Amino acid sequence: MAGQEQKSSQSRDEAEDVEPGTPAPAAPQASEATEGVDDLLDEIDGVLESNAEEFVRGFVQKGGQ
Amino acid sequence: MSSTDHGPEGLPAGGALRVMGSETEYGIHAPSAPGANATYLSSQVIASYAKLTRERLHASPGAGWDYTDETPLRDARGWSVRRTQAHPDLLTDMEPVLTAEGVALAHGPAELELDGDQEPALMNLVLGNGARLYVDHAHPEYSSPEVTNPLDAVAWDAAGDVVVLAAVRVLAGDQERGPINLYKNNTDGKGASYGSHENYLVPRAVPFADLVKGLTPFFVSRQLMCGAGRVGIGQDGRTPGYQISQRADFFEAEVGLETTMRRPIINTRDEPHSVADKYRRLHVIVGDANCSHVANYLKFGTTAMVLSLIEAGACPAVEIHEPVAAMHRLSHDTGLRETVRLLDGRRLTGLELQWVYFEAAAKLAADAGVAAEHGGDGHTAAVLRLWERALTDLESGPDAAAGYVEWAAKQRVLEGYRARDGLAWDDARLGLVDIQWSDVRPERGLAHRLLSKGSLERLVEDVDIARASIDPPADTRAWFRGKSIQRFPANVASASWDSVVFSPPGSYRLQRVPTREPLRGTRALTEALFEEHPSIEGFLTALLGERHT
Numbered sequence: 001m002a003g004q005e006q007k008s009s010q011s012r013d014e015a016e017d018v019e020p021g022t023p024a025p026a027a028p029q030a031s032e033a034t035e036g037v038d039d040l041l042d043e044i045d046g047v048l049e050s051n052a053e054e055f056v057r058g059f060v061q062k063g064g065q
Numbered sequence: 066m067s068s069t070d071h072g073p074e075g076l077p078a079g080g081a082l083r084v085m086g087s088e089t090e091y092g093i094h095a096p097s098a099p100g101a102n103a104t105y106l107s108s109q110v111i112a113s114y115a116k117l118t119r120e121r122l123h124a125s126p127g128a129g130w131d132y133t134d135e136t137p138l139r140d141a142r143g144w145s146v147r148r149t150q151a152h153p154d155l156l157t158d159m160e161p162v163l164t165a166e167g168v169a170l171a172h173g174p175a176e177l178e179l180d181g182d183q184e185p186a187l188m189n190l191v192l193g194n195g196a197r198l199y200v201d202h203a204h205p206e207y208s209s210p211e212v213t214n215p216l217d218a219v220a221w222d223a224a225g226d227v228v229v230l231a232a233v234r235v236l237a238g239d240q241e242r243g244p245i246n247l248y249k250n251n252t253d254g255k256g257a258s259y260g261s262h263e264n265y266l267v268p269r270a271v272p273f274a275d276l277v278k279g280l281t282p283f284f285v286s287r288q289l290m291c292g293a294g295r296v297g298i299g300q301d302g303r304t305p306g307y308q309i310s311q312r313a314d315f316f317e318a319e320v321g322l323e324t325t326m327r328r329p330i331i332n333t334r335d336e337p338h339s340v341a342d343k344y345r346r347l348h349v350i351v352g353d354a355n356c357s358h359v360a361n362y363l364k365f366g367t368t369a370m371v372l373s374l375i376e377a378g379a380c381p382a383v384e385i386h387e388p389v390a391a392m393h394r395l396s397h398d399t400g401l402r403e404t405v406r407l408l409d410g411r412r413l414t415g416l417e418l419q420w421v422y423f424e425a426a427a428k429l430a431a432d433a434g435v436a437a438e439h440g441g442d443g444h445t446a447a448v449l450r451l452w453e454r455a456l457t458d459l460e461s462g463p464d465a466a467a468g469y470v471e472w473a474a475k476q477r478v479l480e481g482y483r484a485r486d487g488l489a490w491d492d493a494r495l496g497l498v499d500i501q502w503s504d505v506r507p508e509r510g511l512a513h514r515l516l517s518k519g520s521l522e523r524l525v526e527d528v529d530i531a532r533a534s535i536d537p538p539a540d541t542r543a544w545f546r547g548k549s550i551q552r553f554p555a556n557v558a559s560a561s562w563d564s565v566v567f568s569p570p571g572s573y574r575l576q577r578v579p580t581r582e583p584l585r586g587t588r589a590l591t592e593a594l595f596e597e598h599p600s601i602e603g604f605l606t607a608l609l610g611e612r613h614t
Contacts, residue, residue: 037481040520044478047509049501052493055096056254059500062103062203064090064259065324065350 075584076213079377079433080445083369084266084541084583086211087222089354090204090259091229091505092248103203106245108188110205111198113232115190128550130189130197131561131577134338140322141273141335141345191560193551194224194536195543202325204259205229205247210543211266211562211583214444215366217538219358220525224533230505231534249354250293250503251311254496256301258315260324261354265347265369266339266583271376276347277320277331279380282405283371283422284330284351285392286415288313289401290455291364293353294472296479296490296499298397305490306397307479309472311353313396319388324350330388338562340581347372356503356512358524359469363455366448370426379429381421384408399476401459416456423452469522474515475502545586548595556601569605576609 049055076082093110095101139145189199195210207225212218229247237244252258267276288310295311298304308314321329334348349368355361374380384407385391391405395415404412413421430436430445438446458466463473479495482488488495504510507517515521525533537547542563549565550557558568558575567576580586598604 036520037477038485040478040515040518041481041485043514043518044498044511047501047511047514048494049497049509052497056493056496056500058096058099059092059094059248059253060255061092061253061257061259063257063325064202064204065262 077433077435077442079373080430080435080442081366081369081373081448082214082435082442082444083372084211084213085215085218085365085369086209086264087218087225087365088206088208088260088262088264089222089225089249090201090206090261092250092253092259092500092503093204093245094248095243095245097243104200107200107203107205109236109242109245110229110232110247111188111190111200113235114198114228117231117235118190118192128191128554128557128566129559130191130199131559131564131566133577134336134561134563136336137334138322139335141333142320191546191550191557192228193547194221194534195538195541195547196221196225196228197562198225198228202259205232210537210547211541212538212543213540213584215362215369215448216444216524217533218365219361220529220533221538222355222361223358223525223530226505227530227534230507233505246509247505248500248503249356249505250500251354252295252302252315254295254297254302254499258300258312258328260312260350261352262324263349263352263365263368265349265372267345267347267372268376269337269341269343269345271345273333273345275375275380276372278384279371279375280368281319281330281388282381282383282385282418283368284349285385285388285405286395286418286422287351287364287367288353288392288396289415289419289459290367290452290470291352291355291360292396292472293355293357293360293503294475294499296495307399307476307490308396309399310396312351313392316351316389316392324348330392339583344583353471354503355471356510356516357469357471357474357521358516359451359455359522360471362524363448363451366444367422367426367452370430370445370448371422373433374422374425374429377429377433379425381425383413383418383421399463399472401463416459419452419456423449423456426452468520471512474512474521475499478502478511478515539588540584542580542583542586544588545580545591548591552595552599553601553604567601567605570601576605578608 093103093106095106191197197208199206207228209221209225212221226249233245233247236242251261292309293311295308298306298308300314315328316330317327318329320331320333321327322333323329324332328350330351332348332350335345337344337346352364355364386406386408394403401416402414404414405418406412427449430449435442435445436449455466455470463476467473467477479498482495482498498511501509502511507513512521516523537543546560546565556567556570557565559566563579563581565578565580567578569576594607598607
């Protein structure tokens with residue numbers, strides 16, 4: 001695999017070209033977020049499982065790692 | 066293989082770059098089959114994904130797992146547990162046997178015969194993206210391929226959600242079986258917990274005692290940024306309320322080998338899955354599964370940086386009095402005022418403890434030259450920026466961080482319900498919100514709903530997550546593993562983290578190719594081999610020489 005060794009420097013060059021771990025734009029301001037809570041709840045109301053009591057009782061897991 | 070060294074020391078030191086990966090055990094729920102055997106249900110998830118892959122490729126469903134180098138009983142402190150003395154849950158190096166009894170318990174004997182005609186109870190897959198998908202105890206588990214930075218860790222961890230979602234869709238379309246749904250969380254709220262683990266490659270030369278000392282106070286307080294939030298206090302959730310971490314209450318020891326009982330803050334499992342003289346794989350079991358990209362990013366990024374501090378001998382000298390109890394108390398205080406007592410007599414809040422680590426990590430990264438926005442290592446600057454932002458926002462209260470800190474985001478929704486509908490903490494609707502938060506189905510999962518509305522920040526686009534569910538990361542040995550499975554699905558007999566086993570056509574001998582250096586087998590090192598040799602015969606000859614024939 002001697003031929004592949006020559007490519008290791010190229011690999012480093014490529015690594016530098018990779019987009020840096022740029023986070024997404026700044027978070028919405030807290031005030032906007034609070035205003036949005038009602039919207040959020042309306043949306044969540046539409047997708048929540050219908051029988052909360054039964055669902056929560058039925059969600060039984062075995063322990064894992 | 067060449068003797069030239071391309072170990073993890075090839076990555077810039079002092080910052081957030083490191084070989085790392087995630088493991089997620091999903092909560093599993095079959096609403097139309099209450100009481101069904103969870104191991105059986107989990108095997109159906111794996112089998113469904115195998116079926117899907119086979120249909121996609123018209124070939125083998127991916128490779129089985131090669132157990133040769135699994136050593137779950139080796140303890141990082143320098144000894145091994147005798148097999149006969151080990152709890153059966155620790156024996157993760159054997160293919161679990163799904164007994165006929167277990168299957169019968171789930172669906173009755175008629176189903177058993179049907180299964181005989183169709184699938185063996187398939188427990189283990191290695192995927193074309195380099196990941197492992199298998200049944201761990203009673204949960205489907207996705208173990209991500211090895212990556213080198215926290216952003217890729219987020220992408221290939223989220224890729225696991227896409228993989229299991231595909232299986233959920235197949236099962237939902239199966240009229241006879243009924244749906245099986247999966248949840249990226251860590252507890253059922255009734256006393257059971259299942260893990261999401263992180264793995265970090267650390268030089269063997271770093272004394273394990275230094276890792277314990279440096280990481281314990283960090284893990285006790287890391288949850289303030291990375292916790293996923295949980296309704297209910299105590300292992301069985303019997304005390305009504307809300308806490309920061311899904312996992313914290315399930316930790317009962319400071320250091321230990323166990324992962325399923327008396328769980329320790331620092332896990333000592335010593336399975337390097339690499340050159341054992343050079344590396345250890347630090348197995349971190351203390352974290353929550355994250356649906357929030359930023360929380361997941363901070364989990365991997367900050368932990369990698371603290372490991373850099375420990376390696377450099379620059380870790381803050383803080384030692385917590387009774388860390389297990391401290392971790393529980395910090396998780397229970399969403400007001401973030403709770404303090405922990407240090408052995409030197411100081412009392413610090415969880416946030417103050419995190420600032421101590423942040424300052425040290427920022428200094429080391431600056432000294433090492435990896436922290437610059439331009440000309441740094443491309444990742445550390447972003448980790449530091451988000452780490453500082455999270456601590457600053459949390460100081461003014463959880464609401465300020467509700468756009469990206471997961472427990473704060475969940476709390477905002479729960480408090481919204483409490484305010485609007487006057488719900489007490491033990492109301493089932495709040496328990497439902499907690500569980501459904503992590504449903505992997507985008508139309509049902511509340512975290513997914515928030516992500517798509519922009520109420521939860523996104524670091525990786527869906528299209529990139531989808532790509533990560535198919536392709537391996539380019540800069541680790543996962544690339545060789547994944548590409549081998551993609552290119553030669555019929556000729557990869559099995560694979561593991563540190564090997565790919567080929568079955569050459571027309572030969573009864575298997576060829577095991579070790580991949581014990583995590584930063585070899587990269588695209589840069591092996592792409593030419595794949596491109597120049599489209600046939601398996603030529604590929605193996607080039608890889609192994611003539612002797613395979």
